Amino acid sequence: MPKLSTGAEIVFKCLEDQKVEYIFGYPGGAVLPIYDELKNHSTLKHILVRHEQGAGHAAEGYARSSGKPGVVLVTSGPGATNVVTALTDAYMDSIPLVCISGQVPTHLIGTDAFQECDTTGITRPCTKHNWLVKDIKDLSKIIHKAFEVATTGRPGPVLVDIPKDIQFQKTTYSKYNKKKKLNGKKPSSFEKADIDELIKLMSNSNKPIFYTGGGVINSGPKASDLLRELVYLTGFPITSTLQGLGSFPGDDAQFLGMLGMHGTYEANNAMHDCDLMINIGARFDDRITGKIDEFSPKSKKVHIDIDPSSINKNVKVDLPIVGDVQDVISSTIKKIKKTKPNFAKSNRQKISKWWEKIQKWRQKKSLNYINSTETIKPQYAVQRLYELTKNKDTYITTEVGQHQMWAAQHYKFDKPNRWMTSGGLGTMGYGLPAAVGVQVAHPNKLVIDIAGEASVLMTMQEMSTAVQYSLPIKIFILNNEYMGMVRQWQELLHDKNYSESYTAALPDFVKLAEAYGCVGIRATNPEELDDKIIEMVNTDRPVIFDCLVDKQENCFPMIPSGKPHNQMLLGPKDQKENKITGKGKTLV
Amino acid sequence: MAKSKSAYSVPGKKGKLDTHIIVVWVDNEAGVLARVVGLFSGRGYNIESLAVAEVDSKLGISRITIVTTGTPQVIEQIKLQLKKLVPVHKVANFKREDKKVIFKEMALFKFVGNNNRRQKALKACKKYDAVILDNTTKSCVIQITALRREIDKMSNSLKKFGLISISRTGAVAMTRGSEVFK
Numbered sequence: 001m002p003k004l005s006t007g008a009e010i011v012f013k014c015l016e017d018q019k020v021e022y023i024f025g026y027p028g029g030a031v032l033p034i035y036d037e038l039k040n041h042s043t044l045k046h047i048l049v050r051h052e053q054g055a056g057h058a059a060e061g062y063a064r065s066s067g068k069p070g071v072v073l074v075t076s077g078p079g080a081t082n083v084v085t086a087l088t089d090a091y092m093d094s095i096p097l098v099c100i101s102g103q104v105p106t107h108l109i110g111t112d113a114f115q116e117c118d119t120t121g122i123t124r125p126c127t128k129h130n131w132l133v134k135d136i137k138d139l140s141k142i143i144h145k146a147f148e149v150a151t152t153g154r155p156g157p158v159l160v161d162i163p164k165d166i167q168f169q170k171t172t173y174s175k176y177n178k179k180k181k182l183n184g185k186k187p188s189s190f191e192k193a194d195i196d197e198l199i200k201l202m203s204n205s206n207k208p209i210f211y212t213g214g215g216v217i218n219s220g221p222k223a224s225d226l227l228r229e230l231v232y233l234t235g236f237p238i239t240s241t242l243q244g245l246g247s248f249p250g251d252d253a254q255f256l257g258m259l260g261m262h263g264t265y266e267a268n269n270a271m272h273d274c275d276l277m278i279n280i281g282a283r284f285d286d287r288i289t290g291k292i293d294e295f296s297p298k299s300k301k302v303h304i305d306i307d308p309s310s311i312n313k314n315v316k317v318d319l320p321i322v323g324d325v326q327d328v329i330s331s332t333i334k335k336i337k338k339t340k341p342n343f344a345k346s347n348r349q350k351i352s353k354w355w356e357k358i359q360k361w362r363q364k365k366s367l368n369y370i371n372s373t374e375t376i377k378p379q380y381a382v383q384r385l386y387e388l389t390k391n392k393d394t395y396i397t398t399e400v401g402q403h404q405m406w407a408a409q410h411y412k413f414d415k416p417n418r419w420m421t422s423g424g425l426g427t428m429g430y431g432l433p434a435a436v437g438v439q440v441a442h443p444n445k446l447v448i449d450i451a452g453e454a455s456v457l458m459t460m461q462e463m464s465t466a467v468q469y470s471l472p473i474k475i476f477i478l479n480n481e482y483m484g485m486v487r488q489w490q491e492l493l494h495d496k497n498y499s500e501s502y503t504a505a506l507p508d509f510v511k512l513a514e515a516y517g518c519v520g521i522r523a524t525n526p527e528e529l530d531d532k533i534i535e536m537v538n539t540d541r542p543v544i545f546d547c548l549v550d551k552q553e554n555c556f557p558m559i560p561s562g563k564p565h566n567q568m569l570l571g572p573k574d575q576k577e578n579k580i581t582g583k584g585k586t587l588v
Numbered sequence: 589m590a591k592s593k594s595a596y597s598v599p600g601k602k603g604k605l606d607t608h609i610i611v612v613w614v615d616n617e618a619g620v621l622a623r624v625v626g627l628f629s630g631r632g633y634n635i636e637s638l639a640v641a642e643v644d645s646k647l648g649i650s651r652i653t654i655v656t657t658g659t660p661q662v663i664e665q666i667k668l669q670l671k672k673l674v675p676v677h678k679v680a681n682f683k684r685e686d687k688k689v690i691f692k693e694m695a696l697f698k699f700v701g702n703n704n705r706r707q708k709a710l711k712a713c714k715k716y717d718a719v720i721l722d723n724t725t726k727s728c729v730i731q732i733t734a735l736r737r738e739i740d741k742m743s744n745s746l747k748k749f750g751l752i753s754i755s756r757t758g759a760v761a762m763t764r765g766s767e768v769f770k
Contacts, residue, residue: 124623125630129674132618149674309668312661 004170007136007162008037011100014143015044017176020071022047022062022440024055028075029115030102033167047440047469050461052079054433056086057459060095061437064420065395067220069096069150070437076102077115080161081122085427088126090157092424093243094218096150097157099127100143105165106134119161128156136169144176154307155218190323195331197319198278201300203340203347205276207354208236211259214243214423215281215305217416219325224248224416226329227280233336235348237358239267241282242408242423250412256358257367260288261559262405265366265568266358268557271296272565273357279303281325284314285424294564304328366557366570367409376526378403378478378549382410382450385476388533395438395447397421399431399455402484402555407450429458432475436462439471446474446537453479453546454503463516466542474536475544477509480551488554492569509546518542603659607636607684609691609761610666611769615675616642616650623673624652633658633666637693637736637758649677653760655684655736680769688764694757695739700727701750709749713742 005013011034015023024047027035038046049055052074059070074083080101090097104113120132129149131142139162146158202208210231216223224247231238231254238248239259248255257264259271271277277299282288289295292314301317303310304325311320321328336343369379382403396411397420398404404421413419420438422430431449439447449456456477466473486501513520519539523532523546536543558569614620621640628635636655643651656666663681670679682689699709706728710718716732723729732742736759743754763769
């Protein structure tokens with residue numbers, strides 16, 4: 001007779017088969033049989049968080065920095081509802097997560113039992129797919145399928161809800177057979193003709209631009225290498241979305257910086273004036289396009305994406321190419337090398353005028369700010385952090401707000417998977433738990449959460465997790481006592497009515513650090529900043545760094561929503577002449 | 589534009605709205621209808637009518653027929669988003685004007701009144717394959733199959749003959765000739 005395993009054992013067997021190393025979770029009544037089984041599986045390490053949202057974001061950080069799916073384990077009811085924010089965040093930013101949730105026993109489902117909620121109902125719109133396991137015989141098949149759905153095509157979160165009685169029931173375990181074909185959904189369906197057409201457009205273009213996004217990162221490190229090859233081969237300028245940073249070196253001459261609402265002047269103007277836009281793994285998000293009717297009006301648009309539904313969703317494109325970024329770029333490079341060996345040379349001449357124009361935009365130096373010797377400017381703090389950590393293969397996470405944009409503007413990434421930020425959902429409180437997950441994946445690397453004081457308080461409890469597992473994460477707080485981005489919009493769009501955006505009572509972050517059992521450091525002026533940053537980097541324990549910055553600083557450049565790309569607000573000098581009025585106010 | 593301060597961007601020019609019939613083949617499993625319908629409500633698409641039933645009990649396949657309106661771009665999105673759902677096997681979509689496709693809805697009408705009025709009602713229903721399902725001295729139930737707008741029209745015009753209750757299905761569709769949906 002074949003050996004029978006309990007549902008709880010099957011869960012672990014599946015995770016082992018899937019080569020899972022870490023689970024981020026929190027126990028509770030409905031998952032106790034699974035937690036009971038944990039002791040028998042030494043290859044799996046459980047990271048106990050302090051709140052289920054933290055488990056979700058930590059798993060996201062783990063997934064984004066390692067390229068492997070993140071695994072979350074939570075209990076029924078509040079355990080499941082607490083993880084919803086993280087699932088939605090992962091759904092928006094295409095991060096592979098597998099969430100296993102406990103559920104009340106099958107016979108109690110629908111009776112409003114203690115800690116019961118309709119988990120699959122609640123998470124249906126924020127997962128790629130979810131399952132309620134009603135029969136122990138389906139359990140292993142479902143978990144393996146869950147990993148497959150999470151990691152193939154456009155990655156994303158999935159959830160498996162397992163009632164407590166199923167965790168106790170026994171059946172035989174069926175091993176995982178990796179299938180190549182996925183439910184008839186091939187990841188790459190582009191044809192040779194598409195690549196030929198792309199190359200034709202590229203050779204005919206006088207004003208081309210690459211616009212790349214998170215899809216390049218999700219396609220794997222090889223895709224970033226190929227992207228570099230393609231960009232050097234063509235000599236075209238390249239700009240990146242927030243999520244795409246790191247797929248191309250941030251300090252390269254061909255890189256125009258990030259585009260979009262807080263993107264550089266040169267990137268946004270180049271997007272507006274180009275005659276060929278090659279979108280690789282980005283999704284024409286509203287923070288990127290601005291006013292859609294006036295978005296890059298004169299260009300032919302190519303869109304390379306693994307997800308067919310991303311194409312023509314917001315912006316109509318001329319040449320859609322559905323496929324894995326890595327496959328598409330690789331085919332393109334091969335074809336160019338074969339059919340147009342002189343492409344780079346002949347092309348350089350052709351686009352030289354375009355580069356001249358771009359250089360003129362560059363001279364605006366749109367990321368400049370007025371520095372001070374008295375107070376620490378937040379941009380200066382990020383710049384110094386970058387200079388002092390750039391040779392250490394640093395991993396950066398962020399929270400959401402002004403500090404996030406300053407980090408994106410001033411911290412230059414030259415490798416993929418080094419930059420973890422909540423872009424789609426914009427989840428304040430993402431960065432600290434994400435840093436926990438990144439540090440778990442890369443125990444010997446420097447991991448810094450560039451944070452704001454308001455965001456970081458939303459998930460501050462995870463410092464306790466970092467201390468428990470000796471994860472030396474660095475929380476670099478740009479503390480201006482305001483919800484900075486809210487304050488900025490109120491200043492620019494709501495007549496300086498700073499409604500509820502000031503936090504009148506904040507903890508002493510240095511003492512808070514000590515209370516958690518980690519190290520607190522405070523910098524109050526530009527003079528001491530470098531030394532303090534070096535002190536932080538050299539500390540082998542978790543650090544909360546309270547960087548007191550200018551309270552009034554705004555994040556520029558900025559495209560007020562509802563304006564096209566070529567109508568940006570630059571720094572404080574430019575602002576006076578370019579006031580946002582009437583209609584513009586409604587649009588951000 | 590209203591002085592709302594919450595809008596993210598100006599709504600662009602609205603395209604022309606077309607009525608489409610979307611046919612979806614799905615695994616007949618728990619929650620599958622909620623996934624399909626939730627996708628429509630979550631993304632702000634329209635559902636004018638809905639018909640769903642299992643069509644292959646061996647393979648456990650259900651066929652969902654949805655009548656919707658939208659710009660060509662929205663219809664394309666509906667199709668692509670539906671295809672991404674795990675239990676969805678295939679999706680077909682047709683314009684309502686498409687001559688190659690048959691669309692039918694069924695309605696049940698209950699009439700209460702004297703024989704004379706009921707006879708008139710039956711006569712009016714004749715051209716829509718009327719079937720009498722129930723007949724008493726005071727009432728009758730008539731089944732008709734027709735297009736949506738024909739049933740709309742009938743439900744108004746039959747009131748004078750004692751129509752007191754209407755029950756109707758969503759549209760179902762099938763191609764003419766030997767072809768099947770791909």
